[in-house]
Amino acid sequence: MAALGRGWAVLVMPALLLACGGERQVSIQFAAQVRGEPLRCDATYEKIGASGTTLQLLDFKAYVRSVALVRENGDRYPLLLEQDGRWQRETVVMRKGRRYRETIAMLDFEDGTGTCNTGSPEIRTEVVGLVPDFDDYTGVEFTLGVPPELNHKNVEWVEPPLNVPSMWWSLTNGYRFLRLDVRAGGNRPYVFHLRADGCTGTPDIGVNCSAENQSTLFLKGFVPGQSRVVFDVAALFAQTDFESSADGMTDPVAGCLSSADDPECASLLPQVGLGRGPIAPGGADAFIRVE
Template sequence: MNAVWKPASWALVPVLLLAQGCGDDEKKSDKSYTVRFSPQVRQEALRCGTTYPDIGTSRGVIELLDFKMYLRDVTLVRANGERHALTLAQDGTWQRDAIALLDFEDGTGACTTGSPDMHREVVGTAPEHDDYTGLEFKVGLPPELNHLDAEAERAPLNVAPMWWSWQGGYKFVALDIRSQANESFYFHMGASGCRGSVPDGFTCTADNQATITLAGFDPEENHVVLDLAGLYSELDVNRVPNGTTDMMPGCMSGASDPECPVLFSQFGLAADGSPKALPTTFFRVR
Protein backbone atom coordinates (compact mmCIF):
# COMPACT_ATOMS: atom_id res chain seq x y z
CA MET A 1 0.00 0.00 0.00
CA ASN A 2 2.88 2.35 0.79
CA ALA A 3 4.24 1.93 -2.71
CA VAL A 4 0.89 2.89 -4.15
CA TRP A 5 0.28 6.03 -2.04
CA LYS A 6 3.82 7.45 -1.99
CA PRO A 7 3.79 8.73 -5.61
CA ALA A 8 0.36 10.21 -5.03
CA SER A 9 1.62 12.15 -2.00
CA TRP A 10 4.56 13.48 -3.99
CA ALA A 11 2.13 14.50 -6.70
CA LEU A 12 0.41 16.78 -4.18
CA VAL A 13 3.57 18.79 -3.48
CA PRO A 14 3.45 20.99 -6.62
CA VAL A 15 -0.24 21.59 -6.00
CA LEU A 16 0.42 22.69 -2.42
CA LEU A 17 3.29 24.92 -3.51
CA LEU A 18 1.06 26.44 -6.19
CA ALA A 19 -1.66 27.10 -3.62
CA GLN A 20 0.87 28.77 -1.32
CA GLY A 21 2.09 30.87 -4.23
CA CYS A 22 -1.46 32.01 -4.97
CA GLY A 23 -1.86 33.07 -1.36
CA ASP A 24 1.34 35.11 -1.58
CA ASP A 25 0.10 36.77 -4.76
CA GLU A 26 -3.15 37.70 -3.06
CA LYS A 27 -1.24 39.21 -0.15
CA LYS A 28 0.99 41.20 -2.49
CA SER A 29 -2.10 42.54 -4.29
CA ASP A 30 -2.95 44.67 -1.25
CA LYS A 31 -2.06 48.30 -1.71
CA SER A 32 -1.72 51.29 0.61
CA TYR A 33 -4.44 53.89 0.11
CA THR A 34 -4.79 57.34 1.66
CA VAL A 35 -8.22 58.90 2.17
CA ARG A 36 -7.61 62.64 2.40
CA PHE A 37 -9.91 65.10 4.14
CA SER A 38 -10.03 68.79 3.24
CA PRO A 39 -11.76 71.17 5.68
CA GLN A 40 -12.95 74.21 3.76
CA VAL A 41 -15.23 77.22 3.75
CA ARG A 42 -16.73 77.07 0.29
CA GLN A 43 -13.61 76.84 -1.93
CA GLU A 44 -11.16 78.27 0.64
CA ALA A 45 -9.09 76.08 2.96
CA LEU A 46 -10.11 76.21 6.62
CA ARG A 47 -7.23 77.47 8.77
CA CYS A 48 -6.71 78.74 12.28
CA GLY A 49 -6.17 82.50 12.41
CA THR A 50 -8.40 83.24 9.40
CA THR A 51 -11.90 84.75 9.42
CA TYR A 52 -14.64 83.69 7.02
CA PRO A 53 -17.63 85.94 6.17
CA ASP A 54 -21.17 85.26 4.95
CA ILE A 55 -21.80 82.20 7.09
CA GLY A 56 -25.30 80.98 7.91
CA THR A 57 -28.62 82.79 7.87
CA SER A 58 -27.22 85.92 9.54
CA ARG A 59 -24.24 86.02 7.12
CA GLY A 60 -21.96 85.98 10.13
CA VAL A 61 -18.17 86.07 10.31
CA ILE A 62 -16.59 83.01 11.91
CA GLU A 63 -13.14 81.93 13.06
CA LEU A 64 -12.02 78.41 13.91
CA LEU A 65 -11.24 77.47 17.52
CA ASP A 66 -11.04 73.66 17.30
CA PHE A 67 -12.00 70.83 14.95
CA LYS A 68 -11.52 67.12 15.65
CA MET A 69 -13.48 64.07 14.57
CA TYR A 70 -13.44 60.31 15.16
CA LEU A 71 -14.01 58.02 12.15
CA ARG A 72 -14.19 54.26 11.84
CA ASP A 73 -14.82 51.46 9.35
CA VAL A 74 -13.44 53.34 6.33
CA THR A 75 -14.46 51.35 3.25
CA LEU A 76 -13.66 51.69 -0.46
CA VAL A 77 -16.40 50.73 -2.93
CA ARG A 78 -15.73 49.46 -6.45
CA ALA A 79 -17.81 50.29 -9.51
CA ASN A 80 -19.46 46.85 -9.30
CA GLY A 81 -20.50 47.50 -5.68
CA GLU A 82 -17.80 45.30 -4.14
CA ARG A 83 -16.68 46.74 -0.81
CA HIS A 84 -13.24 46.61 0.81
CA ALA A 85 -12.65 47.93 4.31
CA LEU A 86 -9.29 49.61 4.81
CA THR A 87 -6.97 47.81 7.20
CA LEU A 88 -5.69 50.89 8.98
CA ALA A 89 -2.01 51.50 9.63
CA GLN A 90 -1.49 51.18 13.38
CA ASP A 91 0.60 54.30 13.97
CA GLY A 92 0.23 54.46 17.76
CA THR A 93 -1.05 58.04 17.67
CA TRP A 94 -3.93 58.67 15.26
CA GLN A 95 -5.11 55.22 14.21
CA ARG A 96 -6.01 52.17 16.27
CA ASP A 97 -7.81 49.06 15.03
CA ALA A 98 -10.50 50.43 12.65
CA ILE A 99 -10.69 53.86 14.34
CA ALA A 100 -9.00 57.11 13.28
CA LEU A 101 -8.89 60.56 14.86
CA LEU A 102 -8.79 63.53 12.50
CA ASP A 103 -7.40 66.82 13.83
CA PHE A 104 -7.73 69.93 11.68
CA GLU A 105 -6.28 72.65 13.94
CA ASP A 106 -2.60 73.52 14.40
CA GLY A 107 -2.64 75.54 17.63
CA THR A 108 -2.17 78.91 15.92
CA GLY A 109 -4.43 81.97 15.90
CA ALA A 110 -7.56 81.44 17.98
CA CYS A 111 -6.96 77.67 18.19
CA THR A 112 -5.34 78.14 21.59
CA THR A 113 -6.44 74.81 23.07
CA GLY A 114 -4.80 72.81 20.29
CA SER A 115 -1.30 71.81 19.27
CA PRO A 116 0.82 71.93 16.09
CA ASP A 117 0.11 68.24 15.46
CA MET A 118 -2.50 67.62 12.77
CA HIS A 119 -3.96 64.57 11.04
CA ARG A 120 -6.01 65.10 7.88
CA GLU A 121 -5.99 61.64 6.35
CA VAL A 122 -6.73 57.99 6.98
CA VAL A 123 -4.10 55.52 5.78
CA GLY A 124 -4.62 51.81 5.28
CA THR A 125 -4.42 48.89 2.89
CA ALA A 126 -7.05 47.26 0.68
CA PRO A 127 -6.98 44.99 -2.37
CA GLU A 128 -5.52 46.85 -5.34
CA HIS A 129 -8.16 47.81 -7.90
CA ASP A 130 -8.32 50.63 -10.41
CA ASP A 131 -12.09 51.05 -10.25
CA TYR A 132 -12.78 52.34 -6.76
CA THR A 133 -15.60 54.85 -7.23
CA GLY A 134 -17.10 55.26 -3.76
CA LEU A 135 -16.29 55.73 -0.10
CA GLU A 136 -18.12 54.92 3.11
CA PHE A 137 -17.20 55.58 6.72
CA LYS A 138 -18.85 56.01 10.09
CA VAL A 139 -18.47 59.09 12.27
CA GLY A 140 -17.92 58.31 15.93
CA LEU A 141 -17.12 55.35 18.13
CA PRO A 142 -19.22 52.19 18.44
CA PRO A 143 -21.26 51.93 21.66
CA GLU A 144 -18.97 49.22 23.07
CA LEU A 145 -15.99 51.61 22.91
CA ASN A 146 -17.75 54.89 23.60
CA HIS A 147 -17.73 54.60 27.38
CA LEU A 148 -14.19 53.49 28.10
CA ASP A 149 -12.05 55.30 30.65
CA ALA A 150 -10.12 57.77 28.48
CA GLU A 151 -7.40 58.21 31.10
CA ALA A 152 -6.52 54.52 30.82
CA GLU A 153 -6.87 54.12 27.05
CA ARG A 154 -4.32 53.97 24.25
CA ALA A 155 -4.21 56.61 21.53
CA PRO A 156 -6.27 57.95 19.93
CA LEU A 157 -8.87 57.23 22.62
CA ASN A 158 -6.81 59.01 25.28
CA VAL A 159 -7.36 62.56 23.95
CA ALA A 160 -8.78 64.41 26.95
CA PRO A 161 -10.63 67.17 25.01
CA MET A 162 -12.61 64.47 23.18
CA TRP A 163 -13.84 62.88 26.43
CA TRP A 164 -17.20 64.02 27.81
CA SER A 165 -16.90 63.30 31.51
CA TRP A 166 -20.40 64.53 32.30
CA GLN A 167 -21.86 62.52 29.47
CA GLY A 168 -19.88 59.37 30.16
CA GLY A 169 -18.54 59.05 26.64
CA TYR A 170 -16.57 60.62 23.81
CA LYS A 171 -17.31 63.52 21.53
CA PHE A 172 -17.49 62.09 18.02
CA VAL A 173 -17.17 65.58 16.54
CA ALA A 174 -15.72 68.59 18.36
CA LEU A 175 -16.06 71.70 16.21
CA ASP A 176 -15.81 75.08 17.92
CA ILE A 177 -15.94 78.44 16.19
CA ARG A 178 -16.54 82.02 17.25
CA SER A 179 -18.73 84.65 15.63
CA GLN A 180 -19.45 88.33 16.22
CA ALA A 181 -22.10 87.52 18.84
CA ASN A 182 -20.63 84.36 20.41
CA GLU A 183 -17.10 83.94 21.72
CA SER A 184 -17.65 80.20 21.35
CA PHE A 185 -20.23 78.46 19.17
CA TYR A 186 -20.10 74.70 19.77
CA PHE A 187 -20.91 71.60 17.79
CA HIS A 188 -20.18 68.56 19.94
CA MET A 189 -21.80 65.43 18.54
CA GLY A 190 -21.89 62.26 20.60
CA ALA A 191 -24.28 59.82 22.18
CA SER A 192 -27.03 61.46 24.21
CA GLY A 193 -29.27 60.58 27.12
CA CYS A 194 -26.61 58.27 28.59
CA ARG A 195 -26.92 56.84 32.09
CA GLY A 196 -24.59 54.58 34.02
CA SER A 197 -20.93 54.44 35.00
CA VAL A 198 -17.65 53.23 33.52
CA PRO A 199 -17.53 50.09 35.71
CA ASP A 200 -21.23 49.21 35.39
CA GLY A 201 -21.87 50.14 31.76
CA PHE A 202 -24.15 52.64 30.05
CA THR A 203 -27.41 52.91 28.19
CA CYS A 204 -28.16 55.85 25.89
CA THR A 205 -31.39 57.09 24.38
CA ALA A 206 -29.55 57.96 21.14
CA ASP A 207 -26.19 56.53 20.03
CA ASN A 208 -26.01 59.08 17.16
CA GLN A 209 -24.08 56.83 14.78
CA ALA A 210 -23.66 58.52 11.39
CA THR A 211 -22.78 56.60 8.22
CA ILE A 212 -21.40 58.75 5.40
CA THR A 213 -21.61 57.34 1.86
CA LEU A 214 -20.03 59.28 -1.01
CA ALA A 215 -20.15 58.44 -4.71
CA GLY A 216 -17.60 59.52 -7.31
CA PHE A 217 -14.62 58.97 -5.00
CA ASP A 218 -11.28 57.71 -6.32
CA PRO A 219 -8.71 57.49 -3.49
CA GLU A 220 -5.92 58.26 -5.95
CA GLU A 221 -7.52 61.48 -7.15
CA ASN A 222 -10.12 62.83 -4.74
CA HIS A 223 -10.47 64.44 -1.33
CA VAL A 224 -13.40 64.44 1.08
CA VAL A 225 -14.42 68.06 1.57
CA LEU A 226 -15.81 69.18 4.93
CA ASP A 227 -17.41 72.53 4.10
CA LEU A 228 -18.28 74.69 7.11
CA ALA A 229 -20.28 77.09 4.94
CA GLY A 230 -22.52 74.15 4.07
CA LEU A 231 -22.65 72.87 7.64
CA TYR A 232 -23.93 76.20 8.99
CA SER A 233 -25.95 77.18 5.91
CA GLU A 234 -29.34 76.90 7.66
CA LEU A 235 -28.19 78.11 11.07
CA ASP A 236 -27.71 81.50 12.71
CA VAL A 237 -24.17 81.50 14.13
CA ASN A 238 -24.96 84.82 15.84
CA ARG A 239 -27.95 83.46 17.74
CA VAL A 240 -27.54 84.27 21.44
CA PRO A 241 -29.02 81.68 23.85
CA ASN A 242 -32.08 82.85 25.79
CA GLY A 243 -31.20 80.82 28.88
CA THR A 244 -34.52 78.96 28.94
CA THR A 245 -35.13 76.93 25.78
CA ASP A 246 -31.54 77.39 24.57
CA MET A 247 -28.82 77.18 27.18
CA MET A 248 -25.61 77.66 25.18
CA PRO A 249 -24.47 78.71 21.68
CA GLY A 250 -24.51 75.80 19.27
CA CYS A 251 -25.28 72.11 19.80
CA MET A 252 -24.18 69.72 22.54
CA SER A 253 -26.27 66.80 21.21
CA GLY A 254 -29.17 67.51 23.56
CA ALA A 255 -32.53 66.23 22.31
CA SER A 256 -34.18 69.61 22.89
CA ASP A 257 -31.30 71.81 21.70
CA PRO A 258 -32.72 73.98 18.88
CA GLU A 259 -29.46 74.04 16.88
CA CYS A 260 -28.94 70.25 16.85
CA PRO A 261 -31.50 69.15 14.21
CA VAL A 262 -29.95 71.33 11.50
CA LEU A 263 -26.39 70.26 12.31
CA PHE A 264 -27.28 66.57 12.71
CA SER A 265 -29.00 66.63 9.31
CA GLN A 266 -25.64 67.42 7.68
CA PHE A 267 -24.44 64.03 8.98
CA GLY A 268 -27.51 62.18 7.72
CA LEU A 269 -29.12 62.00 11.16
CA ALA A 270 -32.48 63.14 12.47
CA ALA A 271 -32.63 64.94 15.82
CA ASP A 272 -33.30 61.60 17.58
CA GLY A 273 -30.24 59.99 15.98
CA SER A 274 -32.15 57.93 13.41
CA PRO A 275 -30.80 57.91 9.83
CA LYS A 276 -32.09 60.26 7.13
CA ALA A 277 -30.93 61.33 3.68
CA LEU A 278 -27.41 62.80 3.61
CA PRO A 279 -27.13 66.20 1.88
CA THR A 280 -23.99 67.15 -0.04
CA THR A 281 -23.52 70.54 1.59
CA PHE A 282 -21.01 69.58 4.34
CA PHE A 283 -19.58 66.28 3.08
CA ARG A 284 -18.75 66.21 -0.61
CA VAL A 285 -16.10 64.91 -3.00
CA ARG A 286 -13.53 67.16 -4.62
Protein backbone atom coordinates in the same frame (compact mmCIF):
# COMPACT_ATOMS: atom_id res chain seq x y z
CA MET B 1 -27.27 40.91 9.25
CA ALA B 2 -25.53 44.22 8.52
CA ALA B 3 -23.25 43.89 11.54
CA LEU B 4 -22.45 40.28 10.69
CA GLY B 5 -21.56 41.22 7.13
CA ARG B 6 -19.30 44.02 8.24
CA GLY B 7 -17.45 41.87 10.76
CA TRP B 8 -17.01 39.05 8.22
CA ALA B 9 -15.65 41.45 5.62
CA VAL B 10 -12.98 42.70 7.99
CA LEU B 11 -12.00 39.26 9.23
CA VAL B 12 -11.42 37.79 5.77
CA MET B 13 -9.58 40.78 4.34
CA PRO B 14 -6.13 39.05 4.33
CA ALA B 15 -7.61 36.19 2.28
CA LEU B 16 -9.17 38.66 -0.14
CA LEU B 17 -5.85 40.38 -0.64
CA LEU B 18 -4.22 37.08 -1.51
CA ALA B 19 -7.08 35.99 -3.74
CA CYS B 20 -7.05 39.13 -5.84
CA GLY B 21 -3.31 38.88 -6.30
CA GLY B 22 -2.13 42.02 -4.59
CA GLU B 23 -2.69 44.93 -2.32
CA ARG B 24 -1.90 48.60 -2.27
CA GLN B 25 -1.62 51.31 0.31
CA VAL B 26 -4.09 54.15 0.03
CA SER B 27 -4.39 57.46 1.82
CA ILE B 28 -7.93 58.74 2.27
CA GLN B 29 -7.48 62.50 2.33
CA PHE B 30 -9.76 64.81 4.33
CA ALA B 31 -9.92 68.60 4.25
CA ALA B 32 -11.72 71.33 6.20
CA GLN B 33 -12.95 74.26 4.13
CA VAL B 34 -15.11 77.35 4.05
CA ARG B 35 -16.65 77.79 0.59
CA GLY B 36 -13.63 76.29 -1.15
CA GLU B 37 -11.04 78.05 1.02
CA PRO B 38 -8.98 76.13 3.62
CA LEU B 39 -10.36 76.42 7.15
CA ARG B 40 -7.55 78.10 9.09
CA CYS B 41 -6.93 79.10 12.68
CA ASP B 42 -5.57 82.51 11.68
CA ALA B 43 -8.42 83.62 9.41
CA THR B 44 -11.80 85.29 9.74
CA TYR B 45 -14.62 84.22 7.42
CA GLU B 46 -17.38 86.62 6.44
CA LYS B 47 -21.12 86.21 5.86
CA ILE B 48 -21.56 82.76 7.38
CA GLY B 49 -24.99 81.33 8.15
CA ALA B 50 -28.47 82.79 7.87
CA SER B 51 -27.36 85.76 9.94
CA GLY B 52 -24.34 86.57 7.73
CA THR B 53 -21.99 86.42 10.70
CA THR B 54 -18.20 86.45 10.85
CA LEU B 55 -16.64 83.17 11.96
CA GLN B 56 -13.30 82.11 13.42
CA LEU B 57 -12.13 78.57 14.15
CA LEU B 58 -11.35 77.49 17.73
CA ASP B 59 -11.14 73.69 17.39
CA PHE B 60 -12.04 70.96 14.90
CA LYS B 61 -11.43 67.26 15.45
CA ALA B 62 -13.30 64.08 14.51
CA TYR B 63 -13.22 60.31 14.91
CA VAL B 64 -13.92 58.12 11.90
CA ARG B 65 -14.25 54.36 12.07
CA SER B 66 -14.81 51.44 9.69
CA VAL B 67 -13.33 53.31 6.72
CA ALA B 68 -13.83 51.37 3.48
CA LEU B 69 -13.54 51.78 -0.26
CA VAL B 70 -16.40 50.71 -2.49
CA ARG B 71 -15.98 49.34 -6.01
CA GLU B 72 -18.15 50.15 -9.00
CA ASN B 73 -20.06 46.88 -8.52
CA GLY B 74 -20.87 47.79 -4.91
CA ASP B 75 -18.36 45.50 -3.22
CA ARG B 76 -17.00 47.07 -0.06
CA TYR B 77 -13.41 46.66 1.19
CA PRO B 78 -12.47 47.95 4.67
CA LEU B 79 -9.02 49.45 5.03
CA LEU B 80 -6.46 47.47 6.99
CA LEU B 81 -5.19 50.46 8.92
CA GLU B 82 -1.55 51.31 9.37
CA GLN B 83 -0.85 50.90 13.09
CA ASP B 84 0.99 54.14 13.84
CA GLY B 85 0.47 54.18 17.61
CA ARG B 86 -1.07 57.62 17.63
CA TRP B 87 -3.66 58.56 15.01
CA GLN B 88 -5.24 55.25 14.02
CA ARG B 89 -5.45 51.64 15.13
CA GLU B 90 -7.30 48.37 14.84
CA THR B 91 -8.87 46.72 17.83
CA VAL B 92 -11.08 43.74 18.66
CA VAL B 93 -14.44 44.19 20.39
CA MET B 94 -17.00 41.71 21.67
CA ARG B 95 -20.44 42.16 20.14
CA LYS B 96 -23.32 39.81 20.91
CA GLY B 97 -20.88 37.13 21.99
CA ARG B 98 -18.70 37.36 18.88
CA ARG B 99 -15.33 38.94 18.21
CA TYR B 100 -15.23 41.78 15.69
CA ARG B 101 -12.32 43.76 14.36
CA GLU B 102 -12.94 47.50 14.48
CA THR B 103 -10.81 50.30 13.07
CA ILE B 104 -10.74 53.86 14.33
CA ALA B 105 -8.83 56.97 13.30
CA MET B 106 -8.70 60.56 14.47
CA LEU B 107 -8.68 63.66 12.27
CA ASP B 108 -7.34 66.95 13.61
CA PHE B 109 -7.72 70.14 11.55
CA GLU B 110 -6.48 72.75 14.04
CA ASP B 111 -2.78 73.59 14.36
CA GLY B 112 -2.66 75.53 17.62
CA THR B 113 -2.10 78.91 15.96
CA GLY B 114 -4.26 82.04 15.95
CA THR B 115 -7.64 81.51 17.60
CA CYS B 116 -6.94 77.77 18.11
CA ASN B 117 -4.66 78.60 21.03
CA THR B 118 -5.82 75.69 23.18
CA GLY B 119 -4.78 73.15 20.55
CA SER B 120 -1.49 71.64 19.46
CA PRO B 121 0.70 72.11 16.35
CA GLU B 122 0.09 68.59 15.05
CA ILE B 123 -2.62 68.05 12.45
CA ARG B 124 -3.94 64.88 10.85
CA THR B 125 -5.92 64.94 7.61
CA GLU B 126 -5.66 61.37 6.30
CA VAL B 127 -6.49 57.75 7.04
CA VAL B 128 -3.89 55.30 5.72
CA GLY B 129 -4.33 51.59 5.08
CA LEU B 130 -4.22 48.63 2.71
CA VAL B 131 -6.93 47.50 0.29
CA PRO B 132 -7.02 44.94 -2.55
CA ASP B 133 -5.42 46.33 -5.69
CA PHE B 134 -8.51 47.05 -7.79
CA ASP B 135 -8.69 49.97 -10.20
CA ASP B 136 -12.44 50.60 -10.07
CA TYR B 137 -13.03 52.10 -6.64
CA THR B 138 -15.74 54.74 -6.98
CA GLY B 139 -16.86 55.42 -3.43
CA VAL B 140 -15.77 55.76 0.17
CA GLU B 141 -17.65 54.77 3.32
CA PHE B 142 -17.04 55.59 6.97
CA THR B 143 -18.80 56.19 10.25
CA LEU B 144 -18.42 59.35 12.30
CA GLY B 145 -18.02 57.93 15.76
CA VAL B 146 -16.37 55.53 18.17
CA PRO B 147 -17.35 51.84 18.39
CA PRO B 148 -20.08 51.68 21.08
CA GLU B 149 -18.05 49.06 22.95
CA LEU B 150 -15.22 51.61 23.34
CA ASN B 151 -17.25 54.79 23.70
CA HIS B 152 -17.64 54.68 27.45
CA LYS B 153 -14.21 53.59 28.67
CA ASN B 154 -12.20 55.70 31.09
CA VAL B 155 -10.18 58.09 28.92
CA GLU B 156 -7.20 57.79 31.29
CA TRP B 157 -6.79 54.07 30.52
CA VAL B 158 -7.26 53.84 26.77
CA GLU B 159 -4.82 53.65 23.88
CA PRO B 160 -4.39 56.25 21.10
CA PRO B 161 -6.23 57.75 19.36
CA LEU B 162 -8.87 57.62 22.10
CA ASN B 163 -6.62 59.15 24.76
CA VAL B 164 -7.47 62.75 23.86
CA PRO B 165 -9.05 64.52 26.86
CA SER B 166 -10.60 67.30 24.77
CA MET B 167 -12.70 64.72 22.92
CA TRP B 168 -14.12 63.25 26.14
CA TRP B 169 -17.53 64.41 27.37
CA SER B 170 -17.76 63.78 31.10
CA LEU B 171 -21.50 64.43 31.38
CA THR B 172 -22.26 61.38 29.24
CA ASN B 173 -19.07 59.43 30.05
CA GLY B 174 -18.40 59.17 26.34
CA TYR B 175 -16.59 60.75 23.43
CA ARG B 176 -17.33 63.64 21.17
CA PHE B 177 -17.30 62.00 17.74
CA LEU B 178 -16.94 65.38 16.06
CA ARG B 179 -15.95 68.57 17.82
CA LEU B 180 -16.28 71.86 15.98
CA ASP B 181 -15.88 75.00 18.09
CA VAL B 182 -16.06 78.44 16.47
CA ARG B 183 -16.32 82.06 17.45
CA ALA B 184 -19.21 83.91 15.82
CA GLY B 185 -19.53 87.64 15.43
CA GLY B 186 -16.17 88.34 17.03
CA ASN B 187 -16.69 87.03 20.56
CA ARG B 188 -19.56 84.52 20.83
CA PRO B 189 -18.52 80.86 21.14
CA TYR B 190 -20.66 78.42 19.15
CA VAL B 191 -20.22 74.65 19.14
CA PHE B 192 -21.30 71.57 17.23
CA HIS B 193 -20.49 68.43 19.22
CA LEU B 194 -21.61 65.12 17.77
CA ARG B 195 -21.98 62.56 20.56
CA ALA B 196 -24.29 59.97 22.09
CA ASP B 197 -27.34 61.36 23.89
CA GLY B 198 -29.58 60.30 26.75
CA CYS B 199 -26.79 58.43 28.53
CA THR B 200 -26.99 57.04 32.06
CA GLY B 201 -24.49 55.08 34.13
CA THR B 202 -20.72 55.21 34.56
CA PRO B 203 -17.80 53.42 32.85
CA ASP B 204 -17.28 51.09 35.82
CA ILE B 205 -20.87 49.81 35.91
CA GLY B 206 -21.82 50.37 32.27
CA VAL B 207 -23.39 53.22 30.29
CA ASN B 208 -26.62 53.07 28.30
CA CYS B 209 -27.64 55.76 25.81
CA SER B 210 -31.01 56.35 24.18
CA ALA B 211 -29.31 57.60 20.99
CA GLU B 212 -25.85 56.55 19.85
CA ASN B 213 -25.92 59.24 17.13
CA GLN B 214 -23.60 57.43 14.75
CA SER B 215 -24.34 57.07 11.06
CA THR B 216 -22.49 55.39 8.22
CA LEU B 217 -21.83 57.77 5.35
CA PHE B 218 -21.41 56.53 1.78
CA LEU B 219 -19.98 59.10 -0.63
CA LYS B 220 -20.00 58.43 -4.36
CA GLY B 221 -17.40 59.62 -6.83
CA PHE B 222 -14.37 58.97 -4.65
CA VAL B 223 -11.24 57.87 -6.52
CA PRO B 224 -8.20 57.05 -4.33
CA GLY B 225 -5.27 59.32 -5.08
CA GLN B 226 -7.48 61.84 -6.89
CA SER B 227 -10.36 62.70 -4.56
CA ARG B 228 -10.68 63.86 -0.99
CA VAL B 229 -13.46 64.12 1.58
CA VAL B 230 -14.31 67.72 2.39
CA PHE B 231 -15.92 69.16 5.53
CA ASP B 232 -17.35 72.54 4.48
CA VAL B 233 -18.15 74.61 7.55
CA ALA B 234 -20.03 77.24 5.56
CA ALA B 235 -22.37 74.55 4.23
CA LEU B 236 -22.87 73.10 7.71
CA PHE B 237 -23.95 76.46 9.14
CA ALA B 238 -25.87 77.66 6.07
CA GLN B 239 -29.18 77.72 7.99
CA THR B 240 -27.79 78.78 11.36
CA ASP B 241 -28.76 82.11 12.87
CA PHE B 242 -25.85 82.86 15.16
CA GLU B 243 -27.45 86.09 16.35
CA SER B 244 -30.41 84.38 18.03
CA SER B 245 -28.74 81.23 19.37
CA ALA B 246 -28.88 80.35 23.09
CA ASP B 247 -31.35 82.41 25.06
CA GLY B 248 -29.71 81.38 28.36
CA MET B 249 -32.89 79.74 29.64
CA THR B 250 -34.54 77.10 27.45
CA ASP B 251 -31.36 76.81 25.38
CA PRO B 252 -28.37 77.63 27.60
CA VAL B 253 -25.57 76.61 25.21
CA ALA B 254 -24.93 78.34 21.88
CA GLY B 255 -24.79 75.47 19.42
CA CYS B 256 -25.77 71.82 19.12
CA LEU B 257 -24.72 69.14 21.61
CA SER B 258 -26.63 66.38 19.77
CA SER B 259 -29.67 66.58 22.00
CA ALA B 260 -32.95 65.62 20.36
CA ASP B 261 -34.77 68.58 21.94
CA ASP B 262 -32.15 71.21 21.05
CA PRO B 263 -33.66 73.47 18.34
CA GLU B 264 -30.22 74.34 16.98
CA CYS B 265 -29.57 70.69 16.10
CA ALA B 266 -32.44 70.55 13.60
CA SER B 267 -30.37 71.95 10.73
CA LEU B 268 -27.04 70.41 11.76
CA LEU B 269 -27.64 66.72 12.54
CA PRO B 270 -29.06 65.87 9.07
CA GLN B 271 -25.76 66.93 7.55
CA VAL B 272 -23.96 64.14 9.39
CA GLY B 273 -26.60 61.59 8.40
CA LEU B 274 -28.85 61.91 11.46
CA GLY B 275 -32.36 63.21 11.93
CA ARG B 276 -34.42 64.56 9.08
CA GLY B 277 -33.76 67.46 6.80
CA PRO B 278 -33.42 68.60 3.19
CA ILE B 279 -29.61 68.36 3.19
CA ALA B 280 -27.74 65.07 3.42
CA PRO B 281 -24.04 64.14 3.23
CA GLY B 282 -22.63 63.75 -0.27
CA GLY B 283 -24.50 66.50 -2.10
CA ALA B 284 -22.80 69.32 -3.97
CA ASP B 285 -23.64 71.83 -1.23
CA ALA B 286 -23.33 69.46 1.73
CA PHE B 287 -21.13 69.72 4.79
CA ILE B 288 -19.50 66.36 3.98
CA ARG B 289 -18.83 65.67 0.31
CA VAL B 290 -16.25 64.45 -2.19
CA GLU B 291 -14.07 66.75 -4.25
